[in-house]
Amino acid sequence: MNNILDFETVELDSKSNELVIIDQTLLPGRIEILRLSEAKDIWDAIHELKVRGAPAIGVAAAMGLYILSCQIEASTFEEFYTEFVKARDYLDSSRPTAVNLHWALMRMDSVVKANMAKLPSEIIAALRKEALAIKEEDIAVCRAIGENGLTLIKDGYGILTHCNAGQLATCKYGTATAPIYLAHEKGLNIKVYADETRPLLQGARLTAFELSSAGIDVTLLCDNMSGSLMREGKVHAIFVGCDRVAANGDVANKIGTSMVATLARRYNIPFYVCAPTSTIDLNTPTGADIVIEQRSPDEVTTMWYRERMAPEGIGVYNPAFDVTDNDLITAIITEHGIARAPYSDSLKKCANKKPGQ
């Protein structure tokens, strides 16, 4: 199996000015590397989830916008900027709900505005630098989370994770998987267990794939089996990602996360949430203030299957996320350090810390 760490999730080929991604819709059956330079192709790649995960989408969009900027033919800055905005807004429409997408594109926009007096070639060079910086920052954040998380892993550990907060959702290392990759890099003997994560199977399709292709010992299980695994004493630590952290430390993450946390408490296993400080939302007081998206019944009854696996017309409960109460969380690992209860204090400190402090 190819090692996906060899080619990264999102890359800019600076010679050919192409966006290079792994087509995640074909995983784990096929590793297909896409080289994209047309606006429509880049838009499609984001829209069709060929590249996914908020950080990875942001970087792909920034690189895409740089590539499209190179193609603009304009004799004045105004002409250039008109075309730039068109490309920016077009890419921004590929997945309107992804926060990082808009954020990354607007960062690129600021660069253009800040350099409007300069030569077109200088603007282009600044855009390239910015796109690469967004990627490098993402990698640095994930690496720092990995280093902080690594302090919690001992040789011989069995580690459980849920969903895919992996390299495939970021540019490198992932968030929940970062401590795992660094433990492996360091030569620690670890065994990873990946919940398959119904209904979208990110654990089976993506996490099991990326970890095993990196040479890490990974075992797949159904979501309802992790309690049995913990009861057998095979899990020593749990690392999960997160979508949003409330000010009190309640965490919204992929459906099933709170179940894993509840089981971890029963079996006295530390439960760690890996959270870039960008996901800490001090304006959301508690988990009760987080609205949980309900998704289509088809994901549960029909998707992936050769034939429908439930009666026609059956009611389906299909929330995309759940809230894990802060009392079930042993620690929240950020790039700026490890926050522990009481989270109302510790999260504020992490969120307000500047890199290097």
Add this chain to the structure above:
Amino acid sequence: MNNILDFETVELDSKSNELVIIDQTLLPGRIEILRLSEAKDIWDAIHELKVRGAPAIGVAAAMGLYILSCQIEASTFEEFYTEFVKARDYLDSSRPTAVNLHWALMRMDSVVKANMAKLPSEIIAALRKEALAIKEEDIAVCRAIGENGLTLIKDGYGILTHCNAGQLATCKYGTATAPIYLAHEKGLNIKVYADETRPLLQGARLTAFELSSAGIDVTLLCDNMSGSLMREGKVHAIFVGCDRVAANGDVANKIGTSMVATLARRYNIPFYVCAPTSTIDLNTPTGADIVIEQRSPDEVTTMWYRERMAPEGIGVYNPAFDVTDNDLITAIITEHGIARAPYSDSLKKCANKKPGQ
């Protein structure tokens, strides 16, 4: 949708001498009623899980053996019994591990031996009576579990169940579903939630199907969603079946059962196990003495899917059952009453009670 309660899981057509079953391998997509009278067809039906669930298999085998006995041409008892044993052993080989299968066939054997001095037509009549008695006993046990369980259900309850301990695994009512069917019969307003139960999806394919076809309000969910549902306050009681109850009240049941029990404890929801006394094994001291079967990785990675959903060669943890510790169980509902902690006493009383006591 047809009401499956109209035709029952296993039936003997006494006019045509046919075994009448629903082909469960086609559910929920298609309701196909099979009418079987040939030895090979009956064997296949059990072997290929067209009829499944230990009690239902036992009854189907007993009825099948009666039907095959009617076809024996013999002039002496010895000739008759030789052919009878052939048929008995042939059916017994259809699923060698199902306890009820062997038990039911040996009950039929005892009837032949007890009537060896009688006319062939009298032996046949006794066999018919015994097969129908085995079925009636199963229905009576399930009905009694239902009546006992019904005392624990209030109007307006949300009820969660896991896997299929339903009518489709027995002759009528099921075990975990018996209180649900009786509550519905009584006109109580209840809402049932069915875990899909990976990897074999008995909850989606069978439980959601049989409950909804009986007109009961049922909602399907993935196994990792029940915690979220409980956290929202939608579940007031949980009923599950069981494969074996140890003397101390530890319960082996479908994988994921212990997870549901752990979540129930977190959210203070009563967790009830429905257990015919035939599943109480006083010779097994605790759950630690129950060996858990590991099943094929294909069930997790490949089965049901249009294409493989996990990397080739990935390790898979796939236990068929788990053990729920007795401290997580609110009560064990048997046909002879409701057992509560300390189970070492209460289970003994239920197991040793004779019907009618």
